[in-house]
Amino acid sequence: MRYLINIIALILIMTSVSFAQSFINVSAEPEDSFNAVLVEKNGKWLHVLKVAEGRVEVLDSFQVLTGRVDGDKRVQGDEKTPEGVYFVTGFLSPEKLRAMYGEVGKQYGTGAYPLSYPNLKDRLQGKTGGGIWLHGIDPSRNVPVTKGCVAFDNEKLTKMADYIKVGTPVIVTEEGLKGTLDDLRAHFESAKKLVTDYMEAWGNSDFDAFSAAYNPNFKDTAGRSLENYLKYKKNLMDLFPYRKVSADGFRIYTNSDSETVAEFTQFYCAPNVVSYGRKRFYYEQDGESLKISAEEFMPISSESYVREKVHEFLLSWKKSWESLSIDDYMANYSDAFSTRGMNNAGWREDKSGKFAGLENVKVVIDNISFKAYSPVSYAIEFRQKYSGDAYSDTGIKTLRVKGCPGDFKITSEIWRAE
Template identity: 25%
Template sequence: MQYIKILGVAISIAIGLMISFIGALHANSKYEADLLHVVALMMTPAHEITTDMLNQFVAAYPESRTGYIMIADLFAAKAGLSTSLGQKMEHADRDVVTDLRNQLSIRWSYHNVIKPARKNLTPSSLLQLSTDHDLILFMDIPASRLILYKRAGRMLHNIESFYASIGIKGFGKSLEGDKKTPVGIYRITGFIPGNSLHEKYGPGALPLDYPNLYDRLSQNTGDGIWIHGTEPGYVNRAPLASDGCISIANKDFKKLISYIDGSIPTPIVIDSSPEWVSNSNISYRRARLLQAIKKWSQVVGEGEQEKYLNFYDTSFFETRLNIPEKSRTILADFPLDAVLDLGKSNLFSYPGIDDLYVADLQFIDTRADTFVVRQYWIEKSGKNWKIVSQLRIPK
């Protein structure tokens, strides 16, 4: 008897192995766990699923269009049809079915291939989270996954994971209205309740501070990049389906804002080609950046202008500036008597750009007021570290 081609691709993973992964899903992903369990039963040679089971699934999740696709596939398989639903539809309808199959395939792949392979690994861009922050978000674009990490000392632990959609035109936002999701390091700046937004945003939105300093230096335009829910009638959108925002299921969004309510600027890294590395690798990368920052801080504290100006790349200044003017440019962001607290500083490597790093450095001044200066560091040949941009940002 043939297998049901519910994913549109041949999958050779053992069903028993798959079910063991389903048991490890987060509690808030019950829809996803139930969905993948149904798929597992449909993929067995004996089709160990009944129409009653599928009817129970769609009754529990009436907004799951994928559930109705699976019912149609089950009937097609039982009738001995070799073609799966969607191959003889009108073009627009066929695209919808293709999107649903892609979403399901991505979910399956994440829980059965990608996630197990990443056990005990961390995105290489997450070097250090400030002791003032307990949480950070990581958007893994290839896996269509928004991951919430919680800090424990210097370690980060994955506590939630949500299937997520990005811009309909993909990633790499550079122009206003290009319907792409930006790649970079951002912060959540607040919360907008759903009752003040169009219904397509679901329960609400968490705005991001796009464009950041690097975007502006790169002349990237646009704004209004949010994390938000989904319109009525949908559990999730297709992998590429927003105007550039990150969209997750409404239940997942409500779960997310139980952790992050927008009252503090929670960081988020959006990465189009993440590298997953060991904790020892993270420690090594962090130590190299910290060494450069400590040297810079020491020289700045000594107050010798020419020495600390050497830490700034020539592109940082306008060529017509003399040394006193260059010094005033730097001191506009922080006074020399401010004390740097590295433990309360965020450190990242910039996604998609080799040798570019971001340091959100927290200082305390003589009045005991704290402030944050964001620096962009680049590692040139050897151990030659330079600051290419710097800006004081809200704490």
């Protein structure tokens, strides 16, 4: 039987390659690379997928056991395998299983990978239960179903250690979605556009477009209805009209034509707060469109992101200075700029005169540090080496900037000789 299953898996993989088809249940940016697991309940297949360079490659395929009862899991004890997007949360070794369950732990074979069921959307929809795992099988087991888990040969379970880790996405679906490479890319770009259009509406305080992105059944993590959530968001938009929001690092997980999860890195900045982290939008079909039915945010430190934006700003400012283009150079300065008795207009006039007499300028920057006084106010200090035609100097420069990272404008600058 195992030999037959392996032959079927090999034929499946060869067919997929020969027709240039790919599973489009998972996709990501071309520079991203990770593994994912796809479980097809119809046919009882598990596929290990490698996502890289904008493609999806099948690394392994084999048959599995799923829940005794067909359909999507709803409640504790219904013996159904859930359908959705989940993530590996750990690994339970045989020793750990025996310590937890005694002799009963033997039924899980050589180990188990717990999954994050119920996910946020499941919980908000009132689904119950837990203990959904990818696990091995006791060799003496002769029952061809599980109580909701996904179970398979111990040899394959051991091999999974080469493919998956904590955080690996696991898409459990009735049947996998397949298509060509063009289909994969089109699907990714379509889902990504849902998010980027939303971000643009949010950043521009386009409340109508912002609110239209949500499913009427939406609930936030606190359980608030869509109406109450949108009132809260509208109040923030009115209180803090200046904000900067961005999204990148997209991964798209699709359970079916009517359910998709978009995961991405979000940066949000306004005068009252700055935040950075991974966000997930759970999309569900509403009429002819996919709309957000739930969203969750996993914060991480914004320090590395802010540092990157500081360095990007300094590089742009340095290049504009070296180009001797007064318009490009002054684009880095706030209308409210003031230093050494000069306002923005006076600084422009002073620099225009100096630029006119120069042919070559070289600026070297190092020892960069910065301090945040608020989400929209920073002091950036660095060592500056300047050389221009017959003159050069070295000193410490401090730029005071206003605006969110990625949107800086210089309000003052101080230079002291070293």
